[in-house]
Amino acid sequence: MIGSSKLYVRIGEGLKEGDIISEEKVAKAERAFMIFKRILNGVNVNEVKIVATSAFRYASNGNEVRHRLSKIIENEVRVISGEEEGRYAALGILNTLPISDGVFFELGGGSLEIAEVSSGNIIRVHQLPIGALKLVNLPEREIRKKVSDELSTTSIKKANIIVGSGGNVRALAKLDLKLSSFPIKSIHGYSLSSKQISKYASLLPSLDIDSRQSLPGISKERALTIHSASVIIDELVKYFTGSYIVVSLFGMREGVLTEGKSLDKMSWLEEISYSNAIDPPPIEIFKEVISEVDSKYSFYVASSALLSLIFKMVGYFNPFRACYRFIKESVLPGFTLNEALLVGLICEAADGKVKKKQVKLLKEDITKKEILSFGNIVKSSIDKYVAGVRL
Secondary structure, eight states, rough: OOOOOOOOOTTTTTOOOTOOOHHHHHHHHHHHHHHHHHHHHHHHHOOOOEEHHHHHHHHHTTOOOOOOOOHHSOOOOOEEOHHHHHHHHHHHHTTTSSSSSEEEEESSSEEEEEEEEETTTEEEEEEOOOOOTTTTTSSSSHHHHHHHHTTTTTOOOOSSSSESSSSSHHHHHHHHHSSOOOOOOOOTTEEEEHHHEEEEHHGGGSSSSHHHHSSSSOOOHTTTTTHHHHHHOOOHHHHHHHHEEEESSOHHHHHHHHHTOOOOHHHHHHHHHTTOOSOOOOHHHHHHHHHOOTTTTTHHHHHHHHHHHHHHTTTTTSSHHHHHHHHHHHHTTTTTHHHHHHHHHHHHTTTTTTOOOHHHHSSSOOOHHHHHHHHHHHHHHHEEEETTTTT
């Protein structure tokens, strides 16, 4: 993935089944599509996939609007079913997080998609008409009742692992992350506890939109729906008796993008190499280190070595520091946030700079001494390479 851009149209705002999408909203969507068309032309994209979701399914003029937008973008806008939407969301999560079992959900503006996943297979998808924008004007008690009633129509009673995606899910995680002392900016793979979710579901509906917007991590656009979304998420977690949710930065769009692929940690590490113009990726160092380290953390030590060598080959004077800064500032798909932090701290250890308080943030039974020893292995391995060639 080389870029991401979004524009907020809220085409389904206030829309009930059988209503029409207003001309004002259509005009706004057309302006957005003109912008995207210029972007596509500018970077010479040949293959374009465009999907439309619940608003187009609900609206009586959804097909007409679809044709108008298709004409502007010169590619077909395809209206997907609720089941397809849920499957794409689950696929986006499966391809970017190391979780293959559980309940995966994506909360949108007009609907909630829930997928039951087992051993990496999407078993069943439920599409429920309870989006954050759709319920935005209802009181908290009524939102909870609607969510509970809709969830009762599914066959799911309990979930050991719950993974959530969607803009409001991410915004809630950003709020929680910014209020904590976690050293990484990304929320991909972040664990948001049910206790914190309940706190936000109680607080946010009591604030006006300006107060919500003033909170860390909440943008002007998200302030419009974050309060109703927090109540929906809270009710969902309670219904499935979950103790936390894992937050995915990726969802339906990435599912559409990665359809037909099966991506894992190694795939994404190689992708980082390609994105830095290192082709082929220097996989030999990964193999060397993983065979040398006799520990349950061997994969993460080898990942740190591979990333450090990539940054050395790119030309960084201190590849270990570059590796840590990359983990801190960017996203490491395929890994949970805890795993990404571990990889980053091993890179820091190779530079001799691990802090005890950082180690305590790890949800692992590992000591600072162990991480420093892993860092020494990474450093000695990297020192054997000059310009990407092993001496």
